[in-house]
Amino acid sequence: MTFDEYVGHRLGALVRYASVVTCDPYLAEDIVQEVLVRAQSRWTKVAKLDQPEAYLKRMVLNEFLSWRRRRSARVIPLGHAALDASAEPAADRTGEFDQRDEMLRRIAALPPKQRAAIALRYYDGLSDPEIADLLGCAPATVRSHCARALNALRAAMALTPTASVPEERG
């Protein structure tokens, strides 16, 4: 598979992955471009791998967690403006969607490693050992990241007025 073929077929998935991991469309765009540029410069090696996709995802994750990005990762992304800018019809903005967007903001406010652990577990459906391998830490550390993140998210939802009536729409 050539670089152009890969980009043609799989760029969308990679961008979505980066968006979920970073919770920030702008940061995701920047990271994906950076990763693609670097992958292209040694594409012959990357293409020989069993799963180039997994390699690129890993690059995205590393770039997100790297020290160069930590400054920008600290900024709480995906505010109301970014969410409203997407093409969601106004009629769909019911309580459930509000709650979901609120949750997304809470996730975006988590520390980068916790955010990545949550994204890998809930979006990619990876197991703790797989996440540990990607993050370069022990499975126990992954469990601790996730537990802390869930605690923070639960606490945040309990404080949010919209979360007090979650059964409203089943």
Added chain:
Amino acid sequence: MTIDDLIRAALDRAAAVAPDPQRIHANLAGRMRRFHRRRMLLAVAGGMAVVLAAAAGILGWHLRPAEYTLATRPIGCHVSIFFQPDATPEQIQGSGAGLARMPEVIQFAYESKNQAYENFKEMFKDAPDLVASVHPDTLPSAYRITVRDLAAARIVIARFQSSPGVSDVVEHDCRLRTR
């Protein structure tokens, strides 16, 4: 709705508001140009850094003896290389050439047997008996060397103590007058 479902819904939402891949693809070419330009710049800067470092090293090498003399002029730490009575002039000159190349050596002078005897007489003029007991031929010829400190003295000693024609290399005054 459980918190797990809510998290999944939120992350799906993040995926849904992901930037447009078409635009990223379109911007990629410019980004690659910038990347390669940056890499080239880094390579050039790295090369320049190496050249500058080398130039600084060479300059430092040339300035070094002057600094040595300036910083250490008042300090007297000396090494003497004494030659065997049968040392050849070639052996003595060879040692002198070796000394001239050593950065540790601040200055050095050759002292022939005759000069050694003259100096000996001058040094011990208050003890004529001692002077009388020494034959002019017994005193060895030597190099009298000034070095910066004991460490430099030890380097000179190690370098010459087993050279051909050398009988003895000793350091003196170093422990008294240097730091």
